[in-house]
Amino acid sequence: FSSLLPSAHKPLFDKILIANRGEIACRVIRTAKKLGVRTVAVYSEVDSDALHVRLADEAYCIGPAPSAESYLRIDKIIEVCRQSGAQAVHPGYGFLSENAQFADRLAQEGITFIGPPASAIVSMGSKSESKNIMSAAGVPVVPGYHGTNQDPEFLQQEASRIGYPVLIKAVHGGGGKGMRVVHSTSEFRDALESAQREATKSFGNADVLVEKYIQRPRHVEVQVFADKLGGCVSLWERDCSVQRRNQKIIEEAPAPGLSSELRADLSEKAVAAAKAVDYVGAGTVEFIFDNDTSKFYFMEMNTRLQVEHPVTEMITGLDLVEWQLEVAAGNPLPLSQSAIPLVGHAFEARIYAENPRNNFLPDSGQLLYLSTPEPTHVFAPSLEAYRIPVPEGSSGFTPVHNTSAAIAPTMRLEQGFEEGAQIGVFYDPMIAKLVVHGQDRTEALRKLRTALEEYKVVGPSTNIEFLRTLAGNQAFIDAEVETGFIPKHFNELFPPVPEPSHEALAQAALFVVLRDHPAPSTPSPWTTLTSRRFAGDVYERTITLQSEEASASPSTVHIRALSNGRFDVTSHTASGSHTFANVSAHLASPTAVTASLDGALVRTTVVSQSPPANVPASSSPSTMERLHVFHGGRKTTVVLPSPEWLLSLGGDVLGAAKGALRAPMPSVVVEVRVQVGDKVEAGQAVVVLESMKTETVLRAPTGGVVKAVGCQKGEMVEEGRELVDVEPEEGDA
């Protein structure tokens, strides 16, 4: 293709629509801006202030918050294309990105879908069909028997053909029921019978299938790119083995520990897979990789740009969105296989609003404070220098540029939100992606750790601390990755939460003290003579700080004002006391304390999080002011306990609303099952809420009559909103 003259280059689109939100919409807009392509954003009602809306040249509201009524509305998106004159649609990932119907409709309307043809989406959309296509194309699939013959003798023969260990799985199974791992032929019959018995009992059907059992699987995937002219290349592989809740959390490229032969084999099979379905654009062929045998098997193909595409960009120095636009415009792939570099090592860490210590359950809420490390790059740094043309005739699947030449560590930040944004209940709770690139895996991991230390979020709970622990875990550093990594190393990844350090407590207390100083609006001595006492008196203050676990005993910090801006600070915790003498401290900003603790001058970010104003005070830390102290690379959260009188007042309010059901978290009302006047039993389901893709059923706290209903179906309700009030039956109170 290099023989093509520049004049043959087809022009890119003048204007594209991005049918997505969050970081990927921002990512696509950035490349479009770089190339001078105008951008059209679409947004739902709750996203009107979102970053992608502000970055785009034009933006159109396409409906209410639920994605089914906005981001998934094909008709509205097509209407916006017409209205704005957008010639092509970039679907991002998720939403309509793998919707064949959408690709079809756009084609009918004469709008270019920046992605593969609908037929490829359909072929790859079905797991069984895709496996058949792949087998035919010579791509290895997990060996197994999925047929109807349930004769035990026959199944045992199949097992021997597949090779032990094998997995017997109930066809209708789920949740681990009716599943048996068999290590040798002698065990097969017993295991089969027991699996069938369990399957009959649980699912009323004894049918099983037999598959190769992979003990230490890894998730390895190959980024492929194909153009409309029949060209198809591999941009090398990524390893996404470390997952939680079957979702990726950290990805890297290249996959550690692969021989160049294996890499070439993977790339070759992936390209064959893409070609088998006449693929166009960016796609990912996912393989399951057996750590013990170094064999890999086709799993599925994702017909879109993936979340983790930046790690591939980092090691190749390419802009994949740019490639997508080129390909969609009908141009050939910008580089041939042999010219694609593979330099250094890259990681992507996904920062989610979730609680790792609570089984990674998603969280939501406002980004009250967001401070990120300064990125060194917006796009992948160019690796032009590493691109040495190789002689014609080489297969090209072995990157010859995999060099250990020194490259400076780089960092990219892919974010879709700014401070103040709501990480909503309607969409994916991913806040940002931190992408680093270094000379080798060790360098990249070091960069990742420092970047994570500098990434500070207050609002929803996040997995930042977990990611940092993971990035510092020895097994992870040693590249012992596998899909079962987190359960296997659970104890190391979740060490007990340490007691807040004296330094962190001292700084939290100093923050409280300093922010309570009146801002000297006038230089009157009544404001400038802070804490001035006469007659030998000294201004002192004791601040009580509690950890978020209410059970832990509170710590106290005693502060003695010496002279303006100088204090003696003594921290008392369950395990001991420490005095910092003659501490010079001041507020460097409303969220930063500078203090000299034991001679070390430290600047610490401290962010105050006020409780929601409408939630009555209770002993729950969520109704108290929280201070988030970013100290020593970790976030320590302490609670300023509410005074007893406030708890007493709050108790009255809560006591008065005994039959009231309140929203436990910000959520969407899925269903209201009662009306005013209905009689309900205690424990009867009255409202169903959905938050972060998880449904919660709220039940009547007491039997009685529904006095009021404060919500309706489909409505978004804030934490603490009274949803239903039940008047207890007489004699039931």
Next chain:
Amino acid sequence: TRSVQVAQRTLVASRRRAYHPNVLPSLISTSSPEFKAKSEALDALVRDLEEKFAAVRQGGGPKAAERMRSKGKKLPRERLALLLDPHTPFLELSQLAAHDVYGESLPAAGLITGIGRVSGRECMIVVNDATVKGGSYYPLTVKKQLRAQEIAKEHGLPTIYVVESGGAALPHQANVFPDKEHFGRIFYNMAQMSALGLPQIAIVHGISVAGGAYVPAMADENIIVREQGRIFLAGPPLVKAATGEEVDEETLGGGLMHSSESGVTDHLARDDEHAIAIARGIVSDLGKAGSRPVPPPATPEDPLYPAHELHGIVGTDVRQAFDMRDVIARLVDGSRFREFKKEYGTTMVTGFAHIHGYPVGIVGNNGILFSQSALKATHFIELCSQREIPLLFLVNVTGYMVGSKAEKGGIAKDGAKMVRAVACADVPKLTVVVGGSYGAGNYGMCGRAYGGRFLWMWPNAKVSVMGPGQLSQVMAQVSKDPTKHSSLKDEIEHQSTALYASARLWDDGIIRPVDTRDTVGLALALAARERGGPSGSVGRTSHTTWDGDAKGYGVFRM
């Protein structure tokens, strides 16, 4: 850029500190034996003072404190600390009131008074100390509360009463109850101040009985702590005696009853802390009531010389002279003092300066008052009065000159001119007795009788009708019984100490010399406040106390 900023700051500072004709020089030698001796003597007095202060801060002692705590109550000083804005100054008054007066310990006369910031506003705060004799009112307790009210009234400050008191101390009722300046005056003042638009706020933390019940009842807005605060005119025993009714305290005068039935109280608090939080809320909603702070017209600057040198300059022996300019140099902004009539009547030092950015006219003594000195002071007081610049009297005076020459020179009429000018000057007056304050010199230098806004004494200060030297000689001549003579001399010397004076509220407290500048600065900020009013009128409107009241000076005898 950081180093540039530092350099700029240094430049600004040095420009401000550049030599100025009004800068007072410091010619003292801190290594001289006299300086060291004086310093050591005053150091010892200050140490003794601090010990006394520390004892007073313990209130009625640990046992009484423990008893209060066990009832879930906060201690009086804890209540005070919660009420004040965090990290703001508190100007406490007369800590040594009732010291060694009653033959029993009555720390601070059982009452903490002072000025502090609440919700961003300067307020007079009056706290009963229930750890001291149950917070009951001795004669000096009453006097201290009346003085606090007087200061609040003069400065237009809201007053917050933190109440827990059994009322008048019955054994002292004759000296507490009947007279004009006795218990009843507290409520008279509350009514008067409320009428003047000065908010009266009461927090009832404990018992508030009999006469004491009128503090919350007379308040504009009040708070009571439930199951703790009690207001009744007569307690259960007296009720039983009077009517035969048997009733418990909570039913008779508890917070719930008063808040829900009698309407005596406005806010029902859960505990001490809650009550104080409500009080802070009340103060934040005072609107335009009371006077308004006025920022200083000049940028405050520290003096050029350290305050601790005051000890070595002044010492403790009133017969040892010192130059008042050395004191002034350690009190005023930039140590700048624009002297008036420097060459005339040189035993008087007069001139203009700033303290914490506020302008002040200083009248200081540098020896015996002669006719010339008195005339000079009169002239200067008239200047300040005309210009509305507050006056600061730095007192170290043995009196007006005596003798035929002085009498012929008309020292009586010239002294009278000065006394008249001080009495009628139409500006706030502050007095700090740094040495002696004897005889008519006390009047001319704005003694307690002359209506100053505040009067403080240094621990070495002396106040009496004449100096100890003169006293001995006079006694020797007029007394026929030498034994009596010596005991009277001792008694008068004992009665002339700052401690004796402060215990009897002849002043607003003894201050450490190093605290003088800040204390006076806070007082000047209070004096500079502008009266609010329906029309928001400012300037020389009718004052609530004399302060001249724009009436002129009457008749000067020429």
